[in-house]
Amino acid sequence: MYTPLRADHFDIQVAEKTIHAHLLGPMRAVALVIPEMLRAHHSGHIAIVGSLAGYSGLPKALAYESSKASHY
Structure with a gap:
């Protein structure tokens, strides 16, 4: 699951x-x-x-990166 998400348009429901x-x-x-x-x-x-x-930043992936980094 990937939904573009940036800090300036943060949506907690998408992040969750x-x-x-x-x-x-x-x-x-x-x-x-x-x-x-x-x-x-x-x-x-x-x-x-x-x-x-989980290792490096991706554009518009605020929640996605965090969810992948938590696996390591």
Whole structure:
């Protein structure tokens, strides 16, 4: 999810949706599969892929960058 967002036109609802999608989304997905993985004799792997956006600034990406940086 990416919605252009700058400090001079900050929208908290857009920022919250971005954080929910990029940070809480993977956590929710893991929470759904962990119980079954544990029941299956502790087997399986989970891979969560981040973004280079967490390392350097992108234009109009105020919330997006923050949501990606929180993964590292």
